[in-house]
Amino acid sequence: AQTVTQSQPEMSVQEAETVTLSCTYDTSESDYYLFWYKQPPSRQMILVIRQEAYKQQNATENRFSVNFQKAAKSFSLKISDSQLGDAAMYFCAYSWAGGTSYGKLTFGQGTILTVHP
Amino acid sequence: ETGVTQSPTHLIKTRGQQVTLRCSSQSGHNTVSWYQQALGQGPQFIFQYYREEENGRGNFPPRFSGLQFPNYSSELNVNALELDDSALYLCASSLGTIQGALYGYTFGSGTRLTVV
Numbered sequence: 001a002q003t004v005t006q007s008q009p010e011m012s013v014q015e016a017e018t019v020t021l022s023c024t025y026d027t028s029e030s031d032y033y034l035f036w037y038k039q040p041p042s043r044q045m046i047l048v049i050r051q052e053a054y055k056q057q058n059a060t061e062n063r064f065s066v067n068f069q070k071a072a073k074s075f076s077l078k079i080s081d082s083q084l085g086d087a088a089m090y091f092c093a094y095s096w097a098g099g100t101s102y103g104k105l106t107f108g109q110g111t112i113l114t115v116h117p
Numbered sequence: 118e119t120g121v122t123q124s125p126t127h128l129i130k131t132r133g134q135q136v137t138l139r140c141s142s143q144s145g146h147n148t149v150s151w152y153q154q155a156l157g158q159g160p161q162f163i164f165q166y167y168r169e170e171e172n173g174r175g176n177f178p179p180r181f182s183g184l185q186f187p188n189y190s191s192e193l194n195v196n197a198l199e200l201d202d203s204a205l206y207l208c209a210s211s212l213g214t215i216q217g218a219l220y221g222y223t224f225g226s227g228t229r230l231t232v233v
Contacts, residue, residue: 004159006159033218033219035221037221037224042226043205043207043226043227043229044224044225044226044227045160045207045209045224046224047221050220050221052219091159091160093159095217095218095219095221096218097214097215097218097219103148103150103165103173103211103214103215103216103217103218104150104162104165104173104175104218105150105152105160105162105209105217105221105222106162107159107160107161108159109158109159110157110158110159
């Protein structure tokens with residue numbers, strides 16, 4: 001079974017600084033997809049960035065980028081120039097399109113990010 | 118605008134009762150998944166429906182059931198409520214199972230269920 005682990009329950013960063021959130025996962029599959037979702041107090045899960053495992057190039061979306069290390073099964077999220085609106089719970093998630101996975105998402109436990117002005 | 122609407126936003130039920138949670142997906146989204154998120158935890162996959170049929174289930178007992186309708190709405194039903202069922206229930210939709218796996222899902226804001 002696939003598992004996703006986020007070892008940092010809480011992180012904090014000063015506004016305009018950079019922060020990195022960690023995520024590791026376990027899978028026996030070679031072709032899968034990884035996501036970072038943001039959940040603000042409004043509770044809606046918002047997709048931040050996605051990475052395809054067969055692509056070596058790390059994904060970037062504006063101030064958000066990932067460091068994908070397939071061999072180490074590591075998928076960290078870097079937030080540059082942090083803004084107050086980045087404060088939220090961040091979840092790392094895994095999906096696989098094959099077999100009996102049904103395309104379900106497997107989530108980590110989450111990291112609460114606080115941004116200080 | 119989320120594109121996925123859930124109702125009600127909050128609900129309080131008594132242990133042993135039954136509850137129905139509702140979700141309205143984006144038009145054209147044939148796949149809907151339901152997740153249970155306990156306080157301070159990551160969401161757990163309950164089940165998924167594709168074109169009105171259940172096509173995947175997580176580690177949840179049969180008292181958790183669902184329905185999906187042709188108008189892109191769906192329901193999550195929970196019978197014989199237990200205290201541990203208290204959680205945020207999230208609905209997520211996508212164009213299809215594969216698309217959801219590849220590109221992620223669109224989530225609603227959830228229903229907060231409290232069982233007392």
